[in-house]
Amino acid sequence: MTSRILVKNLAAREDGPVTVSGWVETVRDQKKVQFVVLRDESGDVQLVHPRAAAPATEVVETSGDVPVGVSVTDDVAETISSLTLGSFVTVTGELKHDERVKLGGIEVKIDSLTVESYAHPELPIAADSALDKRLDYRFIDLRQKRNNLIFRIQTTLEHAWRTWWIDNGYIEVHTPTFMATPSESRAELFQLDYFDLGTAYLAQSPQHFKQMAQAAGLGKVFAITPVFRADPSFTSRHATEYTSVDAELSWIDSHDDVMAMQEQLLVAGLTAVEEKHGDEIREAFGIEVEVPAAPFPRIPLAEAHEIVEKRGYKVPREDGDLDPEGERQIAAYVKETYGHDFVFLTDYPLSIRPFYHMVDEQTGLTKSYDLIYNGVEITTGAQREHRLDVLEAQAVKKGLELEGLESYLDFFRYGIPPHGGFGMGLARVLMQLLGEQSIREVTYLFRGPTRLKP
Amino acid sequence: MTSRILVKNLAAREDGPVTVSGWVETVRDQKKVQFVVLRDESGDVQLVHPRAAAPATEVVETSGDVPVGVSVTDDVAETISSLTLGSFVTVTGELKHDERVKLGGIEVKIDSLTVESYAHPELPIAADSALDKRLDYRFIDLRQKRNNLIFRIQTTLEHAWRTWWIDNGYIEVHTPTFMATPSESRAELFQLDYFDLGTAYLAQSPQHFKQMAQAAGLGKVFAITPVFRADPSFTSRHATEYTSVDAELSWIDSHDDVMAMQEQLLVAGLTAVEEKHGDEIREAFGIEVEVPAAPFPRIPLAEAHEIVEKRGYKVPREDGDLDPEGERQIAAYVKETYGHDFVFLTDYPLSIRPFYHMVDEQTGLTKSYDLIYNGVEITTGAQREHRLDVLEAQAVKKGLELEGLESYLDFFRYGIPPHGGFGMGLARVLMQLLGEQSIREVTYLFRGPTRLKP
Numbered sequence: 001m002t003s004r005i006l007v008k009n010l011a012a013r014e015d016g017p018v019t020v021s022g023w024v025e026t027v028r029d030q031k032k033v034q035f036v037v038l039r040d041e042s043g044d045v046q047l048v049h050p051r052a053a054a055p056a057t058e059v060v061e062t063s064g065d066v067p068v069g070v071s072v073t074d075d076v077a078e079t080i081s082s083l084t085l086g087s088f089v090t091v092t093g094e095l096k097h098d099e100r101v102k103l104g105g106i107e108v109k110i111d112s113l114t115v116e117s118y119a120h121p122e123l124p125i126a127a128d129s130a131l132d133k134r135l136d137y138r139f140i141d142l143r144q145k146r147n148n149l150i151f152r153i154q155t156t157l158e159h160a161w162r163t164w165w166i167d168n169g170y171i172e173v174h175t176p177t178f179m180a181t182p183s184e185s186r187a188e189l190f191q192l193d194y195f196d197l198g199t200a201y202l203a204q205s206p207q208h209f210k211q212m213a214q215a216a217g218l219g220k221v222f223a224i225t226p227v228f229r230a231d232p233s234f235t236s237r238h239a240t241e242y243t244s245v246d247a248e249l250s251w252i253d254s255h256d257d258v259m260a261m262q263e264q265l266l267v268a269g270l271t272a273v274e275e276k277h278g279d280e281i282r283e284a285f286g287i288e289v290e291v292p293a294a295p296f297p298r299i300p301l302a303e304a305h306e307i308v309e310k311r312g313y314k315v316p317r318e319d320g321d322l323d324p325e326g327e328r329q330i331a332a333y334v335k336e337t338y339g340h341d342f343v344f345l346t347d348y349p350l351s352i353r354p355f356y357h358m359v360d361e362q363t364g365l366t367k368s369y370d371l372i373y374n375g376v377e378i379t380t381g382a383q384r385e386h387r388l389d390v391l392e393a394q395a396v397k398k399g400l401e402l403e404g405l406e407s408y409l410d411f412f413r414y415g416i417p418p419h420g421g422f423g424m425g426l427a428r429v430l431m432q433l434l435g436e437q438s439i440r441e442v443t444y445l446f447r448g449p450t451r452l453k454p
Numbered sequence: 455m456t457s458r459i460l461v462k463n464l465a466a467r468e469d470g471p472v473t474v475s476g477w478v479e480t481v482r483d484q485k486k487v488q489f490v491v492l493r494d495e496s497g498d499v500q501l502v503h504p505r506a507a508a509p510a511t512e513v514v515e516t517s518g519d520v521p522v523g524v525s526v527t528d529d530v531a532e533t534i535s536s537l538t539l540g541s542f543v544t545v546t547g548e549l550k551h552d553e554r555v556k557l558g559g560i561e562v563k564i565d566s567l568t569v570e571s572y573a574h575p576e577l578p579i580a581a582d583s584a585l586d587k588r589l590d591y592r593f594i595d596l597r598q599k600r601n602n603l604i605f606r607i608q609t610t611l612e613h614a615w616r617t618w619w620i621d622n623g624y625i626e627v628h629t630p631t632f633m634a635t636p637s638e639s640r641a642e643l644f645q646l647d648y649f650d651l652g653t654a655y656l657a658q659s660p661q662h663f664k665q666m667a668q669a670a671g672l673g674k675v676f677a678i679t680p681v682f683r684a685d686p687s688f689t690s691r692h693a694t695e696y697t698s699v700d701a702e703l704s705w706i707d708s709h710d711d712v713m714a715m716q717e718q719l720l721v722a723g724l725t726a727v728e729e730k731h732g733d734e735i736r737e738a739f740g741i742e743v744e745v746p747a748a749p750f751p752r753i754p755l756a757e758a759h760e761i762v763e764k765r766g767y768k769v770p771r772e773d774g775d776l777d778p779e780g781e782r783q784i785a786a787y788v789k790e791t792y793g794h795d796f797v798f799l800t801d802y803p804l805s806i807r808p809f810y811h812m813v814d815e816q817t818g819l820t821k822s823y824d825l826i827y828n829g830v831e832i833t834t835g836a837q838r839e840h841r842l843d844v845l846e847a848q849a850v851k852k853g854l855e856l857e858g859l860e861s862y863l864d865f866f867r868y869g870i871p872p873h874g875g876f877g878m879g880l881a882r883v884l885m886q887l888l889g890e891q892s893i894r895e896v897t898y899l900f901r902g903p904t905r906l907k908p
Contacts, residue, residue, distance in 0.1 A: 001711045006623075021705050023671055023869050041625075041673035086869040090705075117840055119869035139865050142670035151672065155626040162613060169460075172609040174697045174880075176899045177631070177680050180906040192646040192656075195686060195694075195903040202646075209899060212908065216596035217477055218605065219495035226631050226680065232649060240649075243628045251475050251544075257455045386571055407908050411593050415477050415540040415573035426628075445630045445663060449649040452634040454666065454861050 008042035010095060010106055018108060020045060021090040023119075023143065024083050034080045036110075037103065038091065041148055046107040047091055051077050076113055086119030086140065131438065135446055138454055142444075146284040150442050153277050154430055158224065160272035161245065164265050170220040170247065175209035177202055177226070181407050188231045202228040205423055208408050210248035211356075211384060214419040215411040220249040224426070232449040236438035237324075237376060237428060241447040245429075248421030254360075255367040258381045258420045259344050262371065263294045266342070273433070285434050296342040296371075297334050304330045304345050321352045324376075331375035345370045355398040356391060358383040358420075367420070374432040381422030388412040462496035464549060464560055472562060474499060475544040477573075477597065478537050488534045490564075491557065492545065495602055500561040501545055505531050530567055540573030540594065585892065589900055592908055596898075600738040604896050607731050608884055612678065614726035615699065618719050624674040624701065629663035631656055631680070635861050642685045656682040659877055661810075662862050664702035665838060668873040669865040674703040678880070686903040690892035691778075691830060691882060695901040699883075702875030708814075709821040712835045712874045713798050716825065717748045720796070727887070739888050750796040750825075751788050758784045758799050775806045778830075785829035799824045809848040812837040812874075821874070828886040835876030842866040 004021040005013070022040030036047040083089070093108040101107045125137045127144055134141040141147060162172070178200045182189050194200035203209070206223045213221040227244045247265075252258060273281075274289040281289055299307070304322065308315060308329045315326045322330065322345070334343040347365040350357060357366040368382035385391045391412060392402060402409065427439035440446040445454065458475040459467070476494030490501040537543070547562040555561045579591045581598055588595040595601060616626070632654045636643050648654035657663070660677045667675040681698045701719075706712060727735075728743040735743055753761070758776065762769060762783045769780045776784065776799070788797040801819040804811060811820040822836030839845045845866060846856060856863065881893035894900040899908065 001706055001714075004705055021871065023871075039671065041671055084869075088869045088871040116871050117842075117866070117869050120867045123868060137864075137868075139666045139669040140868055142667075142672065148672065151625050151627060155620060155624075158626060159616060159620055162616065166609060166613055170609075171605050172612060173605065173898050174680065176695055176901050177682070178695055178901050178906055190646055192644055194906055197904070197906050200906055212593045212899075213596075215593040217493070217495055218596065218602065226628065228631070241630055241632055251458055252455060260455075388571075410591075410908060412571070413574045414577060414591075414594055415538075415542045415571050417475065417477075417542040417570050444627050445666075447630050447632050450651070452632055452648055452651050452654055454864060 004040075004090065006042040007038070007040050007045045010045055010108075011097075011104055013095060015096050016094065017092065017111075018095045019090065019092045020047075020108060021088070021116075023086055023088045025085065027080065027083050027085070029081050034077060036080060036083065038089065039143065039145075043145075044103055046101055046103045047093065047110050048107050049076055049080055049110040076110055079113055079115065080110075082118075083115070084119045084121045086123050086143075088116045088119075090114045090116060131440060135440060135451065136454070138445060147441075149277065149280055149284050150430065150434065151444065153273055153281070153434070154426070154442070156272050156276050157269045157429070157433075158245075158426070160269045161265055162222070162224075164268040165220075165222045165247065168220070170222050170249075171213075171218050173206075173210065173213055173218070173221045173223050175203065175206035175223050175225055175246075177228070179203050179208070181404050188229050190228050190230045204229055205244060206246050207356075207423070208411075210246055210421060211408075211416075211419065212411050214248060214250050214386075215414065215416040217250075217417075219251075220247070222247040234449065236440070237431075239427065239439055239443060239446060239448055242439070242443070243426040245424040245426050246421065248419060250417040250419045252383060252418055252420050255346065255369055255381060255383045255420055258383065258422055259298070259346075259369055259371075260295070262379065262381060262422055262424075263292070263296050263342070267292060267294055270433070281434070287435050289433070290341055292340060292342050296344055297338050297340050298344040298346055298369075299330065299334075300347040300365075301345050301349075302347070307333050319352050320349055327372050327377055328375040331372050334372075341374050343372050345372060350394065350397075353382070355394040355400060356384050358385040359394070371422075371424075373429065374435075376428060376432050378428045378432065379422050379424040381420065383418070383420035386412065386416045386418050458494075458544065460496040461492070461494050461499045464499055464562075465551075465558055467549060469550050470548065471546065471565075472549045473544060473546045474501075474562060475542070475570075477540055477542045479539065481534065481537050481539070483535050488531060490534060490537065492543065493597070493599075497599075498557055500555055500557045501547065501564050502561050503530055503534055503564045530564055533567055533569065534564075536572075537569070538573045538575045540577050540597075542570045542573075544568045544570060585894060589894060589905065590908070592899060601895075603731065603734055603738050604884065604888065605898065607727055607735070607888070608880070608896070610726050610730050611723045611883070611887075612699075612880070614723045615719055616676070616678075618722040619674075619676045619701065622674070624676050624703075625667075625672050627660075627664065627667055627672070627675045627677050629657065629660035629677050629679055629700075631682070633657050633662070635858055642683050644682050644684045658683055659698060660700050661877070662865075664700055664875060665810075665862075665870075665873065666865050668702060668704045668840075669868065669870040671704075671871075673705075674701070676701040688903065690894070691885075693881065693893060693897060693900060693902055696893070696897070697880040699878040699880050700875065702873060704871040704873045706837060706872055706874050709800065709823055709835060709837045709874055712837065712876055713752070713800075713823060713825075714749070716833065716835060716876055716878075717746070717750050717796070721746060721748055724887070735888065741887075741889050743887070744795055746794060746796050750798055751792050751794050752798040752800055752823075753784065753788075754801040755799050755803075755819075756801070761787050773806050774803055781826050781831055782829040785826050788826075795828050797826050799826060804848065804851075807836070809852040809854060810838050810845060812839040813848070825876075825878075827883065828889075830882060830886050832882045832886065833876050833878040835874065837872070837874035840866065840870045840872050 004019050022038045025037040025039045028035040034049040092112045093110045190202040191199050223246045270291045313329045346369045353366045357368050370377050371379035427443045430442040458473050476492045479491040479493045482489040488503040546566045547564045644656040645653050677700045724745045767783045800823045807820045811822050824831050825833035881897045884896035
């Protein structure tokens with residue numbers, strides 16, 4: 001390995017020889033002195049090269065998109081003058097602490113500079129380019145410090161979730177993408193030719209396969225997996241392909257047990273994010289990470305409608321569900337009333353839930369919930385109907401043909417415990433955590449109806 | 455939550471009241487006493503019900519595939535007689551330690567028994583059914599203790615890998631499945647209609663997107679993701695959809711740096727598996743988990759050919775690669791010579807490597823490797839060519855059209871550091887770790903050219 005030092009670790013070092021590697025953020029090519037700001041994945045540092053004092057130094061150019069006549073020059077100054085923004089370089093020099101340097105109070109005086117790869121002279125985007133343009137060049141866009149931070153936060157969040165699950169006896173499963181039968185609604189499914197077996201569908205959730213784990217006696221499982229939706233949705237909250245964070249567990253009494261698990265999980269995840277990145281998030285996003293207190297507020301859907309209406313908003317949907325503005329309204333109410341960023345909305349009618357949700361005999365409503373985070377739905381969870389006769393009746397009531405569900409219904413024929421779980425959109429959590437306006441900002445490579453590249 | 459106690463935790467408890475939940479493995483319905491072996495995800499326990507001594511006890515049947523005339527009976531004995539194998543039940547009773555009980559020296563005297571879900575009277579498979587038949591009913595097959603153990607091992611292994619990576623500054627990325635352009639060989643790609651954008655392809659590896667992370671300055675990344683191969687391969691080592699474990703890192707000097715990382719990663723993973731599951735693996739698989747010593751042996755491919763030939767095996771392939779028997783032979787040599795389960799084969803000619811591998815100027819061979827584990831290839835790794843002009847020349851030399859590669863080549867136009875990485879088949883590692891004969895045994899839900907269900 002190149003014995004480079006991460007930029008973030010320079011400040012703590014004593015003055016002396018160092019090697020740093022990264023890309024060129026800015027060049028100030030002055031007559032007497034040259035300045036380069038070099039960035040790596042951990043931060044920015046100022047490099048300095050006093051022209052007059054520059055000795056003949058070896059400079060090796062290993063690549064180039066820029067026409068280069070000579071591949072080796074002995075002049076550091078000349079090479080610095082040739083640097084295009086975004087070029088990747090390795091620099092060896094003398095680290096010096098100097099309070100006058102605005103950028104972190106340190107600079108590196110260049111002894112030698114190796115250009116590993118020249119960038120094309122014109123970078124096609126800047127930090128303030130339009131989102132869609134930035135996504136065209138996501139590989140440049142991700143060089144922004146805040147974007148780099150987003151994916152370090154994602155890594156921390158997921159790892160904290162996995163650790164919590166594993167500490168609590170959950171098994172991680174890799175549910176398949178290819179399915180022989182459509183899972184819920186044919187209209188939202190991608191399909192393709194699958195050898196001699198006819199059509200395969202791409203899973204729009206790991207639902208079937210994590211329920212299968214319950215019949216298989218695995219007890220408690222989680223899955224973090226890509227899922228696919230073929231409906232042409234263009235909102236800031238939808239993607240054609242996204243990462244779904246799912247859990248399913250046996251021997252629950254109701255959806256209350258699922259909510260109790262999910263809120264512990266979220267507390268563990270946000271605690272880890274706050275501890276590891278709280279300061280960086282404050283600096284880059286101007287946001288204080290709030291670790292929620294458990295239990296989160298719980299409000300039955302019917303009551304939520306009343307509350308929202310009292311606030312002067314009439315939900316225009318006819319089906320009884322909340323719309324996005326309704327979700328923002330109930331979240332605002334909860335924030336004002338309980339000071340909480342999260343709220344579980346519970347007890348949805350079966351008419352707006354999939355057939356496999358369990359109906360509570362007392363209320364006639366499903367044992368299910370949505371979880372709203374800072375005004376946006378991030379999760380649907382439920383106890384599932386595990387009694388085959390009831391499940392079939394509910395499917396028929398929904399107008400589904402049992403024939404198409406055989407592969408799923410098989411899971412219930414040979415014994416299955418009571419169970420439930422939830423699915424959570426990873427990007428939605430990140431979007432709400434960081435106060436972003438679109439999941440496109442917090443998805444590594446967004447895929448939508450009009451975006452399939454890069 | 456049901457306040458059930460996991461079976462594995464019973465032995466450590468004092469005699470007294472307990473609740474256990476699981477499924478029925480066996481019933482011995484004798485005249486004077488009834489025995490049930492109940493299994494949950496953690497183990498087996500014997501339940502006992504002395505008929506004569508049985509008081510009238512509440513029994514609730516909540517579901518059933520079996521025709522049931524009466525939904526409530528007051529007779530535990532009658533319900534036990536009705537139990538079908540695989541039915542899920544919750545039992546409350548008295549735990550008693552008794553050395554005479556072969557199954558763990560404990561039993562539970564049943565006070566009440568609730569049937570949560572009756573299994574169909576005929577289970578379609580047994581532990582010794584043919585593999586393909588077992589896979590048809592994977593949700594029953596996974597109830598086997600050794601199968602349950604496989605996925606707990608997988609969970610531990612992956613978590614140890616992720617933890618090692620994260621402790622070493624790696625970022626986890628979710629690379630997309632949908633691609634606008636074919637990545638390597640069109641013949642192996644699934645394709646489908648993608649809105650108005652024409653054809654989308656399913657990624658056969660996260661290769662492009664983890665390299666993109668290097669241009670994006672993320673430094674070190676890993677991805678654990680499903681990938682898709684449309685070639686009709688029927689060997690015990692291939693699947694149509696499988697989980698790929700990938701890493702990619704910047705600022706390497708050569709593939710040596712990638713190997714050094716991978717061997718540390720594998721040591722961390724296997725150490726965790728040995729510590730957490732060593733005893734269970736010995737019991738269920740008759741295998742001692744060997745934590746390898748680093749560095750692993752490294753043998754250039756040409757030398758490997760000589761060694762294999764000296765052992766009396768002539769590789770029949772014309773292209774210079776080893777075949778599976780050749781891999782077994784070199785592994786046997788390494789085991790005999792160095793006592794090691796792993797061997798890196800290095801320095802493959804470009805003719806049998808993808809165009810994006812870097813060629814060493816001295817040797818004319820690629821800076822790449824395969825990793826063989828107990829005789830099976832589990833990984834290909836390499837330093838990538840990051841110099842655009844060289845990369846394009848290599849693509850052309852391979853007969854590829856640059857036009858189809860534009861989206862990939864774009865990553866190299868705006869600066870990119872030297873980098874490399876590897877891809878590793880999760881199921882292959884598990885297969886070799888546990889001495890299994892097929893990845894189908896260690897894949898949660900196998901997908902192959904003739905298998906798309908369940």
